[in-house]
Amino acid sequence: MIKEIFTGNIPTKLMALVMAVALWLYAINRHTGDLTEVVGLTVSVPEGITVLEQNFEEITIHLRGPQNVIDTVEDMIKDRKILARYTVRESPNMIEDQVKQTISIRRENLDLPSAVKLVSVYPDKVDIVLGKLQKKRLKVSLQKKGEPAIGYAVANEFVFPGEVEVTGPLNALKEASFIHTVPIDIGGITGEQNRTFPWRIEIDQKVIIKRGDKTISVPVVCNEDVRVWLQIVEQQDTRLFEKMKIKIIGPAEYPYTIKLQDEFANVRIKGPKLLLDKLNAEDIVLYIDVTSLKPPGPYKQPVKSILPKNVELVDKLPEVHLDIRETIRSAEVK
CATH class of the missing domain: 2.170.120.30 (RNA Polymerase Alpha Subunit; Chain A, domain 2)
Structure with missing residues (x-):
């Protein structure tokens, strides 16, 4: 009797098994989602090192998982709560000036829920150039935008202090001799402003250097600001x-x-x-x-x-x- 239960009516039982598997696959596929999105890539470095170059600032990821989880992940990516992060372990003592590296982007670099599968990453390898940081005092160059009111002109300008301490890549600061202030707006200014000086102005957090035919902007850090006096006279x-x-x-x-x-x-x-x-x-x-x-x-x-x-x-x-x-x-x- 028991043998007949397991061996009897084999074709019918096989058909039932096939239908069950088909229903299971249908259910799985119906509740599984795919997502392809672009996320930012952040490279963190230890103190004393900076990223000089990075050939990709964003990467494209293809994800798969339960539809409800995929929907949540999509919202998190749009809110920039999910990013690609890579931490460099290089010691500043191992870099004389600058060094080029190729980093690999894997699942551990993405803060993804465990239920989500990372299908692919493009690009999965990113080239970066690391530079050693140093401190240097640079002359301050006042950066202005706009024009004085009709009939007025800037006769003299004075910035104090005339030099500030800047922290930046060794190879860039060797070539830099000055750093700009953030642009100050002198549009429509008249002689009335002579009584409102000095203005306290921040330093722009970059230096501009020339290499051949190219002008390159290199990020730096300056924790100082300056005071600015302008003499506005009738033209x-x-x-x-x-x-x-x-x-x-x-x-x-x-x-x-x-x-x-x-x-x-x-x-x-x-x-x-x-x-x-x-x-x-x-x-x-x-x-x-x-x-x-x-x-x-x-x-x-x-x-x-x-x-x-x-x-x-x-x-x-x-x-x-x-x-x-x-x-x-x-x-x-x-």
């Missing part, structure tokens, strides 16, 4: 006024007739640009004072000027020939 300019009428100035009852050889002259003045832009020809007076002159002429007299406040002549005004004659009076009618 100076020149302006030419052409064919200005020369006036005659003399006593009210001046009894002589004056004739100028040249009645017009050009005048070039300098001063604050904002002021010059607003000036009109009527604001400038060119004249000759004939108070002390009497006939007979001719005379050669310098042209003088009356100018608005805060402007002055650029060029010396010319001398003008003039003739003074007795005024011819009409005969009295008898």
Whole structure:
């Protein structure tokens, strides 16, 4: 009887087994998910070493596991809670200047749930260049952006301290002589800001070096900041006024007739640009004072000027020939 239970109706039992396995595979496949995502790669190094170069900052991973776990992992990757991390064990004493290494990315470099299988990683090998760190004092270069308000200019700038201590790769600091501040915005600045200085400005955490035709930015660390003074002045300019009428100035009852050889002259003045832009020809007076002159002429007299406040002549005004004659009076009618 027992033998018949196990050996009887074999085809039917085989069919039932095949159907059970098929249902199990269907259930497994239905509740298993695949995920391909890009994650950041962080390389950690011991104190005294820095990463100079890294040919891949991100890697692509292909994962497989229960669908509910895969969904959770996908959200964690989007929130950057899952990253690839590699820790370098190299000692600074083993590096004279810099050294190149190839690191392998495996499952242990990814903080994945145990239920998730790592199917593939691309790239699975990443090249890095490690550099030894050193300290060096570099000159501070003020970095500005924007332009002062129209009519104003930066006349002088002063940074204190003029040098700061920087920690960075040995090979880069050997070539560096200065480091920038973070850019300060001088857009629209006027002379009013002269009273608000000094400004406290941070140091940019990188040095710029040239190697051949390339300009390279190398990360460094500087824990200092600086104070900055700027002298903002009104921008100076020149302006030419052409064919200005020369006036005659003399006593009210001046009894002589004056004739100028040249009645017009050009005048070039300098001063604050904002002021010059607003000036009109009527604001400038060119004249000759004939108070002390009497006939007979001719005379050669310098042209003088009356100018608005805060402007002055650029060029010396010319001398003008003039003739003074007795005024011819009409005969009295008898």
